Amino acid sequence: MSSAWKILVLSAFLSLPPFTQSAAATNWDELSADQQNALGELRDDWDQLEPAQQERLMNGAERWAGMSPEQKQRARERFSRWQELSPEERQELRQKFARYKDLSPDRQAKIRENVKRFRNLPPEQRQKLRERWESMTPEQRQAAIERIQEMDPQKRARMRERWENMTEEERNEARERRKTRNSFAPE
DSSP, X not given: OOHHHHHHHHHHHHHSOTTOOOSSOOOGGGSOHHHHHHTGGGGGGGGGSOHHHHHHHHHHHHHHHTOOHHHHHHHHHHHHHHHHSOHHHHHHHHHHHHHHHHSOHHHHHHHHHHHHHHHTSOHHHHHHHXXXXXXXXXXXXXXXXXXXXXXXXXXXXXXXXXXXXXXXXXXXXXXXXXXXXXXXXXX
């Protein structure tokens, strides 16, 4: 099975709720040329697919046709990483995605903004943040999230700007001050 086909199938299955039902099955001849091209490997089995599965695949084929070569390459890379995950890791990601979809549009936008900001950081800084996060206990992570969420948005923006303007040495000093302050905090 080609990687493009695998990506298409994965995106189709992950994009819609599992039990969405179409009014009726779609005949192969009703598909657009782009859809038939993308779904060609399914031609012989098309009639045996559930209508909801056909619909997901048709939607995925349309999205695939509208992608730039760069987007298709990123999709192939993501699918490759997906295939390397264990079934447990895949299930965990599905659950996280479901929780994300349940968030308000504003909260989703904030998360997308934070992810974008994280991706724009230099690789070394991203790695340091990952290592710091991974070294925290679940309780420390939750406390950090709560502190940030409770913070006034203007104060949070000022802190972010101040942090981004610091040198690495200044950041390390701030981290040490924070550790010292936290070591005296009551449990």
